[in-house]
Amino acid sequence: MAALATLVLGLPAPGPACAADKEVTFAHQDMVVPFRALMASGALEKATGYTVHWRKFGGGGDVIRAMASGSVQIGEAGSSPIAAAASQGLDIQLFWILDEIADAEQLVARAGSGVTRVADLRGKTIAVPFVSTAHYQLIAALAEAGLGQADVRILNMRPPEIAAAWERGDIDATFIWDPVLARVKPSGTVVVSAGDLARRGKATFDGLVVDRAWAAANRDFLVTLVKLIAAQDAAYAAKPWNADAPEVAAVARITGSAPAQVPASLAAYRFPTLEAQASPAWLGGAAAKALTETAAFLKAQGRVQALAPDYGRFVTTDVVDAARKGPVPGPEGR
Template structure:
């Protein structure tokens, strides 16, 4: 190759390299958000359970990811105690639990806070008795075997109902089973009754009937809630994600509250909730109607007001039952209503 040709070749190589560098830089500067979302941003790991509520539609739709511009790794859990353990270990940063396991976790000084109420529980959690057990009134429970996940909202509701009926725990047998285990025990005929949620609730109701539900127990003075809670360290660093998460949830709650009939008549909504919860589609309208879903104003009012006292009362009751070792003087530090404001 001549000296002139060699110079021409080198110049060409330099120009091509410079052009390639320019194009790469331009591509990065035009699409920073997309690149960050796909490569630099760790997934937000969230624990959910199978309770029936309107926000399950948003979860199936991928609305939480779209609205927040974050990847989310959803992990399914069968009980609140399992979610609490995952939060404690850091395996998840946000979790869906009931007010009873929340009270127990906060009493142990786990660094978590409730930031959103999914539902004030009613007919979606119930004490179902086996038809063959011939339990027609509360006194018929004496001597029977009842299954419930320990330190769950249903456990708290069961103990509260027994107290209301003046039945002591030593007058019957209470066994600690998770919902899938309850279904298996029910099918084997090992238990006479179960206080549980979906999908185990519907499966038990197929050969049983409801003796009492959490709406009635709440009216007796022991209300329970389904909550979203977050690790405090994550909340401090990611307030915008939590605000987005709350708004996505409230959007579905508002859609349901605006017209419950239209919401449940939309078969897509029913199918999506059934997909995540494992509930029978025909049961979902009734289960949705059994709970109260609070709008933004109601959320702020409850979380800023009576909620901490409700958690204190729950923890106090759990201590009398030997389910927690201590009760804190106040639970306000475990409640945060700030993320409800957009």
């Protein structure tokens, strides 16, 4: 596999000491995306010669705090925590759209709670990870229904805490993603999805962000990374995996999902292609606009104290542009 990846990517074969000299800590979450199969395959390490330390976090806010501490160089975060990080001056760059959230995040009300529409949430207890894309969508949904935060009780919980609170009956509703979403839906009712709100102008996404200085010194690694992610996404799009696929087993193992639930979870997202990444629809324009609008929302909610003068500074197409110029690996290169 290493020889094939080296041949297809056009990279020099890593020497014996390469992995020891080149290391990166990559913060990921539990979103059910094709990238998890790539993580499990070891293809990134083989193609680059880097030692990759994969660290799982409970939410984008935790990822951003780890990056701010200097202990993480690359991380997965939603558009809301990325906007918050940029507003706080963290020197990061968004270089890849991991997914368009679409219907992968949903507001679910407990069966028997009497909630069938957002307006019914008045006086109810709702759990959501604060400063996440789901939090942003929840507040937007409440505002759209004429409710303010004082009209409901919102609890800040990480996904595993939400699952436990739901099972105990402590909360009436949650705005969350898989694998927790799949656990709460059988005993709840979907009230609204992120996709519904996106169609009304409140789009959200998950992206990969990198420390700017580290990116400048390790550009080849990032280019190889996005080539491999693009190839994995393309392989999935060409032939979506069934529950028995080895890729599904890898996704389930990393995310904590049940294998039987993974295919439906994957289908809820949209994965922009390598060609689409740098277009005006994503890194070439809309991503900076989304960060700008999200940051303004966060400031209005008191989650950030000030706004950055230009959110476009925190978005780059350079890595994707470089990846498009070179050969892209096929599934056999993994």
